[in-house]
Amino acid sequence: MKWLVFAFRNLFRNARRTVITVTIAATGVASILCSSGFALYTYSTLQEMSARDSGHLLLADPRYFEQDETQPLALGLANYAPIQTALEQDARVQAVLPRIEFSGLISNNDKSVIFTANGVDAREWQVKGVVYKLLQGAPLSTEVDPAQDPEIMLTRDLARTLKAEVGSSLTLLVTASSGSLNALDVQVRGIFSTGVPELDERFMLVPYQTAQEILLSDKVSTLAVYLHDTEQTDALLAEVRATHPQLGVHTWLQEAVFYQKVRALYNRIFGTLGLILIVIVFFAVFNTLSMAVVERTREIGTLAALGTYRAEILRLFMLEALLIGLVGSFFGVLSTFVTAYAVQFSGIQMPAPPGRSEPYPFIIELSLPLSIYTCLAIILICVLAAWLAARRGVNKSIVEALADV
């Protein structure tokens, strides 16, 4: 017989109480893993969406990130093509896409409204993936047809305001880079949603060549570098800063204000929840072990009389708690797996978060490191609770303990 076997047998003295304690520990583990698994899924989804929205790296004139432009493209990048070509040679890079940010008025002849626009490479729609949702028509054409009016893509609410549909002709009026006004007739190629209600009221996409044409400039605002793997961002950032010291470089994280706010909010919510659960598990185990210590006072005295050191008796109770923690963690992880798969197959949708118009799937991401850390935390809490509960009983005088009825 070993101490662990002794501890294991002790758990069956009051099997019902042990089962309840193990269930509480398992529920604690499962709750922490499910809630943080959902947070992890949200983080990874938002991270990917943020990176796909802005580009993993954003290259521009250094002043572009610090100052407001007095005129469109006043702080734009000239002669960007060699940089674009060089970066696209890198195997880690999926695409390097020019982007022009500008604003102006868009008119349907009856009504004019303010717009903000991104002049983009037609490939950007493909590269961005699921960031935008196409509602009608098609993405921008990769080949520009000089015989036709340039294409644009309108967001849902902007199209509704302008009573525009796919194929509608509209007119853009902007302040060009020289400060003069310039106008251009365009045709609606597609209607889409950004998922952000405020953006859907005034945002649109145009080919960057069209933007350069109307802004009377051959510059671009930024070069957006898209990677195959987000994890490579920091490595490439260092290389780009070394090879192009004249450029200002931002990562997707610096641009992802929404992501950072959501992450900070979720960290607080789920951190607090986790803390509450850990406290509940602590008190459950403390209560169980305290009762066990009181019930076994005479036995503690007997073991001490037989020559068992106090530390050994304390260790026995801590081993019992360790087993409770281990079994609880096992069942907690198991029920998290079952819940995660059940939730995934049930297709439950979460309501659209604040500032967004689209719901998103309720998915629990399973994470091995998170599972390990959570189980270790719960086991540690169980052992700590046992130590606190048993300390008093073990320190009682042997004579008093033996006289306990």
Next chain:
Amino acid sequence: MDALIQLTNISKTYRVGETQITALQGINLRVQAGEFVAITGPSGSGKSTLLNLCGLLDHSDTGRYQFAGQEIEWPDTQALTSLRRAHIGFVFQHFNLVPVLSALDNVAYPLMLGALGETQRRAQALKMLAQVGLEQFSHHLPDRLSGGQRQRVAIARALVKHPKLIIADEPTANLDTQTATQIIDLMHQFCAEQNTTFLIATHDERMVKRCGRVLHLCDGVLQEHEV
């Protein structure tokens, strides 16, 4: 030759509320190895207190205690635990077996505290169980054993590490005559075979008659009776 137990001018008082109770006063006692000693006296005379002191479970207020030639010093509980672990076995009135351990594991428990391997522990515990006639009950839990069987398991547990001293507090108090006689025989046998010293607090005349030396405690004062 050094005595196994040498008590010199030992006194012990308790405080219960406002009342101070003198449990032992001026006790001088010398017990040689291999002696079979009974301590008698009415309830509250200090028998258990004396046993607790001799068994290193409690300490005196005044006086000196030498165990196997070694000066006992409180409150070095770690050292006293080591001494109990190596040299002292206990037999309790209510047996005090661990209910979740089988008879074999209960007997093997003191060996688990030592350096012996699992196989040797089990073999030694089984041998001891056979010596008390309970080999066939080795896998029974205490609640499936009779009172006499439990006390025999307790004796086996006390003796398995071959201690110098066995402290027994009313070991036959809860047993019928036949079982009590068996237990007394068993203790005598080990005393004779292994030269183990027995210090037994008892009211049981059957036990007293079989002891080589009888000490009587009254109001904390020790008197020796000729047998």
